[in-house]
Amino acid sequence: MSPRILGRAGAYLVLLAGAVVSLVPFYWMAVAATHDTADLFRSPPPFMPGGALMDNLSRLQSEHHFGRVVANSLGVAVVYTVLSSLISAMCGYGLAKYRFRGRGVLLGVVLATMMIPMQVLLVPLFQMMANLGWTDTYQAVILPFLANAFGIFLMRQAFLAFPDELIESARIDGAGDLRIFYQVVLPGVRPQLGALVIFTFTSQWNSFIWPLLMLNTEEKFTVPIALNQMIGLSHVDYSGLMLGSFAATLPIMVVFFVFQRQFVAGLLGGAVKG
Amino acid sequence: MHTNRMKRTRRSVLLAGAIAAAVAVSGCAAGGSSSKKAAPSLTAGSAADIKGDVTVWSWDTAATALKRLAPEFEKQHPGTKINVVDIGYDNAYDKITVGLKSGKGLPDVTTVEGPRFQSFLGSFPNGFYDLSTLAGKYKDQFNQAAWKTATDEKGRTLGLPWDSGPVGVFYRRDLFQKAGVDPNSINTWDDYVKAGEQVKAKTGTKFISLDPAEDNTFSMMLQQQGQGLFKDGKVAVNTPQAVKAMTVLKQLSDKGLVDWARGWDANVSSTKTGKSATTPQAVWWGGTLTGEMKEMSGKWGVFPLPAFEQGGVRTSNNGGSLLTVTSQTKNPKTAWAFTEFMLANTANQVSMLKNEGLFPAFLPALKDPFIARPDPYYGGQAVNKVFADLSSSVPPIEYTKDGAKARELVWTAFAGVALRGKDPKATLDSTAKQIAAATGRQTAG
Amino acid sequence: MAALQTEPAKLESVPVADAPRPRRRRFSLTHWWFTGPATVLFVAFFAYPLAASLYQSFTADQDGATVFVGLRQYRRMFQDPVLAESLVNTALLLVIQVPVMIGLALVLAGVLNASWLRFRGGWRLVYFLPAVTTLVAYSVVFRVLLKTDGGMVNQLLDGIGIGAVDWLNNATWARISLVLSITWRWTGYNAVILLAGLQAIGREQYEAASIDGAGAVTTFVRVIVPQLRPVILFCSITSTIGTLQLFDENYVLTRGGPDNATMTPVLYLYKVGFDQMDFGYAAAIAWVVVLLIGLISLIQFRFLGRGSR
Secondary structure (H helix, E strand, O other): OOHHHHHHHHHHHHHHHHHHHHHHHHHHHHHHOOOOHHHHOOOOOOOOOOOOHHHHHHHHHHHHOHHHHHHHHHHHHHHHHHHHHHHHHHHHHHHHHOOOOOHHHHHHHHHHHHHOOHHHOHHHHHHHHHHHOOOOOHHHHHHHHOOOHHHHHHHHHHHHOOOHHHHHHHHHOOOOHHHHHHHHHHHHOHHHHHHHHHHHHHHHHHOOHHHHHHOOOHHHOOHHHHHHHOEOOOOEOHHHHHHHHHHHHHHHHHHHHHHHHHHHHHHHHHHHHO | OOOHHHHHHHHHHHHHHHHHHHHHHHOOOOOOOHHHOOOOEOOOOOHHHOOEEEEEEEOHHHHHHHHHHHHHHHHHOOOEEEEEEEOOOOOHHHHHHHHHHHOOOOOOEEEEEHHHHHHHHHHOOOOEOEOHHHHHHHHHHEOHHHHHHOEOOOOOEOOEEEEEEEEEEEEEHHHHHHHOOOHHHOOEHHHHHHHHHHHHHHHOOEEEEEOOOOOOHHHHHHHHOOOOOEEOOEEOOOOHHHHHHHHHHHHHHHOOOEEEOOOHHHHHHHHHOOOEEEEEEEOOHHHHHHHHOHHHOOOEEEEEOOEOOOOOOOOOEEEEEEEEEEOOOOOHHHHHHHHHHHHOOHHHHHHHHHHHOOOEOEHHHHHOHHHHOOEHHHOOEOHHHHHHHHHOOOOOOOOOOOHHHHHHHHHHHHHHHHHHOOOHHHHHHHHHHHHHHHHOOOEOO | OHHHHOHHHHHOOOHHHOOOOOHHHOOOOOHHHHHHHHHHHHHHHHHHHHHHHHHHOOEEEEOOEEEEOOOHHHHHHHHOHHHHHHHHHHHHHHHHHHHHHHHHHHHHHHHHOOOOOOOHHHHHHHHHHHHHOOHHHHHHHHHHHHOOOOOHHHHHHHHOOOOOOOOOOOHHHHHHHHHHHHHHHHHHHHHHHHHHHHHHOOHHHHHHHHHOOOOHHHHHHHHHHHHOHHHHHHHHHHHHHHHHOOOHHHHHHOOOOOOOOOOOHHHHHHHHHHHOOOHHHHHHHHHHHHHHHHHHHHHHHHHHHHOOO
């Protein structure tokens, strides 16, 4: 066998081992979702699927209106992802490719909002929303975090690597700034854009503490809040939790599969731009 | 194009506008605004005052109970609407704390656990309605330890106790029998440790499951001796009583009788899989047994908590919650009427014990025949009766706003003594000093 | 903070970015089209909270009123053993966990990017999944896995004759559990970012390197890694921020115990603020955390920004 084949076989083996480590917790989550909560306290805990999946599912629906909760979460996450990704990409581009007074300040602010622990911003932010009369609304869930420092920083770093000559030549061809951005620059960073969408969606989908603080009617609750309802004082619905959590990763998987194609598309973009 | 100056002016205007908008939105809300107002107090109103909407926050089975009984209240008081929100227990206090601190966003009525309510009262003395005039008449009808959790240091009543957590020892009948231990012979903690050794020698099973990070057994043993973490405002975690309690826990650990189980789920799992033969715990633990361990029916029994000396107090308290009317409510009279309807009401309290397993702090409810009913899960023992009898002897204890801080350090002390073999007296002395330093208090020990 | 604001000038020395700039746009307003929306949102939603939390760090709650106490909350920190311990724990994580994780992520991204790899999408998803678990599920699953008595990992270790480990109850092992669980959760996440960066580097660069006869590993280290520097910088800074703000993992696994062995500054300030309702002190700790993150990020900007060329 050639060293190359051996190397690849080795790589596959390592990859496989890592995959098992990554997946074992998910496997157990899936298994737990098919058991009665009482069953999960056995020792050793069950390793094979049980027969309580339908029971758990119907309890999730009847006690926590899981269908509605998922729909709420989807709505919030999609709106947030579209707006926030666009704003991040634009701001990242502005920071990477324009020189202007106050750029350092803006970058500093972006980084500072990442650095300050969320926990101490909750009370003042909550006061603002209450003064606006926005408690129990989705705009209070979405708007404050729409400008996402992480996304802006990610895109700034991506745009830094984008060649200035391409922008300049498009400009010579008479393209305006916005057109250059949408038609020349954005396609060039499609891989990062794909990653940005995945991260933005994931962070909003899993966002818990802020929606919990803002939302006050059960009809408006999102998935993480509904999961939190299953943790009681002297009873925790573990099988419901596991099923709900497992189900909650499915939309993320879909988004991941759709947008990771952008990673591959980026290859073509690279060829075109080169 | 524009001149440089114009551009800058325009930009400044834009920025200034945005800042002005932000300031307007944030209003004058710098700091905990509402907490500066004095606590409103509530006096009796007429039936006509009972109208409109009331929102109640709760969690878990308590929320279930509220949702179940609210329509009855609405029927008795036409024109009212009770809106119960299950906010989940795990992060409920984050939501309530933010509401208290920002002076906004709280519901009319909320559920709070007793000790937590005490620390809220310490930090937000004006966050809740003073119910003294209206609730005062019920004082003698409630479990006094629970009543204390709803009362502040000035003696004002700011909530109505709901359920309580009188403590006993849940034990495995089968293991005790196999080891030849008679639960009725366990009168003191010394007896308890000896029984543990015997059970372990005969059955190989450990005696008690404890949490290495957040265990409340020590606090339970303190309350049993009539004290909390503070006494007369002084730090009391190194009193002779405290040292006695910690020494018992150290003995249990040193003799290998402790099964360490981190977190609620691990604890339940330990019990279900028979890792430990007893659980000194509050009455609500029974709900976990019958809920998650149906197959263990007949194997469990309950005896009163062992005393520190012959004839000493045989119980303590762990848990229990109350309903309180927040000072942010616009409809306090209806809020109180609903609170009263739920809690100072024998029929409702009994029905919540039957349906949701909430053990009443309202003593008249404990006289209901349902309490004395033998329970097949406990081999026919009337366990609710055991707890009901213990209920009135739970010692009330003093709370301060620094309870959470002290509890944190006490957990650490417990881990040091039980897991790392440190000396109880020396460890508690140093913990007392740490708490004193952190809270600006003196030590009592 | 002041130091950071001078940073962008330095950043221009990042290799890929130092192409000549379109000078004539220097004082143009067009950047507002791009940075405007985010700027307005930041000012609208963060100016007040940031200012309020800074102000709060100079106050204390006394008998239901908030009073100004100057630097008292900051002075308290010097006599706080728990905070000191939490900083030591964080330093350990920064020195050990972050580099290991970024290294692993880089290798993983390299392999996931290899042209011969089959089912790439599947592999990527598998490695990304740990980062998307909800926190509640995470906590339950890890406690089931790491339970000392009858936990899955210990059963496995028992099975191969190593013997059980006291994962969450012993100070050293609790720290190791924490490191493992953070690495489990975030390696794939960083690999996805690095992978996106790799994909943005044109295929022709690899080909050029291959024509030169460089082996795969050499190509990766010599050609690809230097080009990835802005992305690696991004991963390092976000991971550093994540570590200095570590909360989720130790909150769900150990609550900072046993005996504060896994306490971190943010978990501590959460307890100080939300359990003990000592908001002034919590805010002061938060701003010290910001200062620390700022300093460390600055060092990273310098080191990775223009370092090894």
